[in-house]
Amino acid sequence: MDIPGISNSYFLRAAVNEKRLANGEKELDAAEFLKLAREKMKALEMDSAFLSRPVNEGFSGGEKKRNEILQMDMLEPKLGLLDETDSGLDIDALKTVSEGVNLLRSPERAFVLVTHYQRLLSYIQPDFVHVLMDGKIVKSGDKSLALELESKGYDWIREAAAK
Amino acid sequence: MKKTPDDFISQDYQYGFVTKIDADALPKGLSEDVVRAISAKKNEPAWMLEWRLKAFQTWKRMEEPHWQNVKYPKIDYQDIIYYSAPKNAKDGPKSLDEVDPELLETYKKLGIPLEEQSRLAGVAVDAVFDSVSVATTFKDTLKKAGVIFCSFSEAVKEHPDLIKQYLGSVVPVSDNFFAALNAAVFSDGSFVYIPKGVRCPMELSTYFRINAAETGQFERTLIVAEEGSHVSYLEGCTAPMRDRNQLHAAVVELVAHKNAQIKYSTVQNWYTGGREGKGGIYNFVTKRGKCAGENSKISWTQVETGSAITWKYPSCILQGDNSVGEFYSVALTNHHQQADTGTKMIHIGKNTKSTIISKGISARYGKNTYRGLVKILPKAEGARNYTQCDSLLIGHECAANTFPYIEVENNSAQVEHEATTSKISEDQLFYCQARGIGAENAVSMIVNGFCKEVFKELPMEFAVEAAKLLNVSLEGSVG
Numbered sequence: 237m238d239i240p241g242i243s244n245s246y247f248l249r250a251a252v253n254e255k256r257l258a259n260g261e262k263e264l265d266a267a268e269f270l271k272l273a274r275e276k277m278k279a280l281e282m283d284s285a286f287l288s289r290p291v292n293e294g295f296s297g298g299e300k301k302r303n304e305i306l307q308m309d310m311l312e313p314k315l316g317l318l319d320e321t322d323s324g325l326d327i328d329a330l331k332t333v334s335e336g337v338n339l340l341r342s343p344e345r346a347f348v349l350v351t352h353y354q355r356l357l358s359y360i361q362p363d364f365v366h367v368l369m370d371g372k373i374v375k376s377g378d379k380s381l382a383l384e385l386e387s388k389g390y391d392w393i394r395e396a397a398a399k
Numbered sequence: 400m401k402k403t404p405d406d407f408i409s410q411d412y413q414y415g416f417v418t419k420i421d422a423d424a425l426p427k428g429l430s431e432d433v434v435r436a437i438s439a440k441k442n443e444p445a446w447m448l449e450w451r452l453k454a455f456q457t458w459k460r461m462e463e464p465h466w467q468n469v470k471y472p473k474i475d476y477q478d479i480i481y482y483s484a485p486k487n488a489k490d491g492p493k494s495l496d497e498v499d500p501e502l503l504e505t506y507k508k509l510g511i512p513l514e515e516q517s518r519l520a521g522v523a524v525d526a527v528f529d530s531v532s533v534a535t536t537f538k539d540t541l542k543k544a545g546v547i548f549c550s551f552s553e554a555v556k557e558h559p560d561l562i563k564q565y566l567g568s569v570v571p572v573s574d575n576f577f578a579a580l581n582a583a584v585f586s587d588g589s590f591v592y593i594p595k596g597v598r599c600p601m602e603l604s605t606y607f608r609i610n611a612a613e614t615g616q617f618e619r620t621l622i623v624a625e626e627g628s629h630v631s632y633l634e635g636c637t638a639p640m641r642d643r644n645q646l647h648a649a650v651v652e653l654v655a656h657k658n659a660q661i662k663y664s665t666v667q668n669w670y671t672g673g674r675e676g677k678g679g680i681y682n683f684v685t686k687r688g689k690c691a692g693e694n695s696k697i698s699w700t701q702v703e704t705g706s707a708i709t710w711k712y713p714s715c716i717l718q719g720d721n722s723v724g725e726f727y728s729v730a731l732t733n734h735h736q737q738a739d740t741g742t743k744m745i746h747i748g749k750n751t752k753s754t755i756i757s758k759g760i761s762a763r764y765g766k767n768t769y770r771g772l773v774k775i776l777p778k779a780e781g782a783r784n785y786t787q788c789d790s791l792l793i794g795h796e797c798a799a800n801t802f803p804y805i806e807v808e809n810n811s812a813q814v815e816h817e818a819t820t821s822k823i824s825e826d827q828l829f830y831c832q833a834r835g836i837g838a839e840n841a842v843s844m845i846v847n848g849f850c851k852e853v854f855k856e857l858p859m860e861f862a863v864e865a866a867k868l869l870n871v872s873l874e875g876s877v878g
Contacts, residue, residue, distance in 0.1 A: 237826055237827060237830040239827060239830075239831075239844070239845055239848055240848055240849065241847070241848030241849055241850070241851035241852070242844055242845070242847070242848035242851075246844075247831075247834075247836075247844070250836050250840060250844065251831075251834040251835050251836050254835045254836055254837060254840070255835045258835070290848070307834060311834065311835065
């Protein structure tokens with residue numbers, strides 16, 4: 237999804253300020269916003285040229301994902317749901333995204349990662365792993381469950397659930 | 400309640416007030432006597448009257464064109480008042496103190512800085528109120544620079560040689576039906592002359608306003624930029640709310656000599672005819688610039704949010720070698736508005752270049768047509784054109800059309816045309832809303848982003864106004 241003609245910084249500031257207004261906080265002016273954005277981008281090792289580019293226009297798959305991590309960082313959600321955020325990423329991009337998530341990870345913020353592969357989980361260590369089937373959690377465990385799934389596939393869970 | 404882009408449209412027209420001023424008007428109808436009467440009221444010299452009468456004869460032989468992609472009921476040319484002026488204007492106001500306070504009040508409502516304070520805004524205003532130019536500010540500053548900026552009537556008296564030389568030199572009387580009509584009955588307008596090598600010290604601006612009911616406004620603008628000079632000219636338009644249609648048939652002529660540059664910006668906010676499409680302005684205008692000398696440049700920028708019907712093609716004749724023509728346009732049609740607009744770039748000289756960026760936005764029942772001609776003549780060696788036409792649709796009932804005409808008669812020419820049509824998608828809205836941005840903000844953000852390439856061509860203050868105007872015109876559409 238791209239929005240031609242609207243820079244990332246304009247878009248992000250609008251989003252951040254709507255959230256701040258809803259929380260009864262003061263809006264950020266352009267200077268305050270830029271300062272905050274640059275700090276966050278530095279931590280995420282993102283080029284600040286990103287801010288002046290139109291939202292997602294001409295972005296590569298990896299850049300779009302990185303942009304989403306930045307948006308998440310700026311909006312500071314209590315809960316982040318990352319749906320197949322690893323699809324279509326090359327190894328380098330996967331690493332960046334994971335580092336971003338790890339950076340944002342804190343006791344005050346929960347993440348739900350949805351993925352089909354164990355690969356993402358070598359970069360992000362999960363506290364819990366749940367297997368979702370037909371809209372229900374059919375199996376739960378810690379990160380070792382993900383490794384088990386990687387070697388054995390999903391069939392054994394399907395069979396166990398059928399019993 | 401869930402808002403959709405379709406709901407996102409328009410608040411009431413805020414300039415729809417009527418100023419009560421005694422007007423000195425001619426009776427309805429058009430005849431040779433009316434043409435003579437207009438000329439007499441303006442104390443014009445004989446040559447001017449001759450010119451008008453010739454134009455009137457030409458007009459009588461012409462037929463109203465109907466090839467444009469807009470629909471309107473037949474215009475009865477005998478049912479229009481061709482001249483109306485505020486009564487006290489007979490001798491012309493000598494200073495702002497002599498101007499009717501109610502007129503000044505009108506301009507205040509429109510937000511035009513007519514008083515000397517406007518110097519802070521750096522804008523010299525030649526305000527045209529119905530048919531007579533009311534007050535021209537900053538004459539002195541401009542005079543020092545050698546710039547002539549005055550009403551057309553004044554120019555006819557004070558600078559007859561210049562007028563004789565250039566009047567009709569870009570848009571001949573017989574050019575088209577409405578140009579001929581204008582030539583016969585034009586009542587006033589603006590004249591700008593920038594002498595050799597002068598960079599005009601401020602932005603020049605004319606604010607047009609149609610006040611008297613059932614009055615056509617027929618003004619002419621003529622801008623001449625001598626060798627190496629620069630000028631930026633702004634034009635803004637509003638009209639009161641009436642449920643009868645009014646006709647606006649203006650003519651604008653620009654002449655740029657060697658190395659001269661003219662930038663002509665329009666923000667048009669005529670009354671649109673409201674939600675039901677009743678009344679509103681028919682805006683049938685001929686605008687054309689001639690890049691007469693080498694390396695000259697003419698740039699048109701327009702933001703059209705008004706008029707019931709807009710029909711115009713600000714064009715460039717690129718005669719001088721290496722001359723440059725540009726056209727940047729945003730046209731918004733909302734409710735029952737119709738627009739058939741675009742440009743013509745006629746490449747005559749060698750290595751001439753033209754750029755066309757057109758952005759059409761249609762909402763509700765709006766109908767938006769881009770029509771453009773790029774013509775490369777046999778001698779235009781190395782000519783180049785780049786055209787980009789983008790259309791944005793909001794809702795399900797609106798329409799966008801693009802009719803590009805390209806005629807190339809020289810093999811070395813490079814002509815590019817790109818066109819896109821898009822809708823403000825539910826996906827885009829969702830993307831914004833998922834990040835906490837409200838639907839109204841999101842739509843205005845997307846529309847502004849869409850128009851950005853054009854807005855950045857406008858002078859600073861105008862760009863802000865244009866963005867605001869667009870937001871106002873779209874307000875309430877996500878309901």
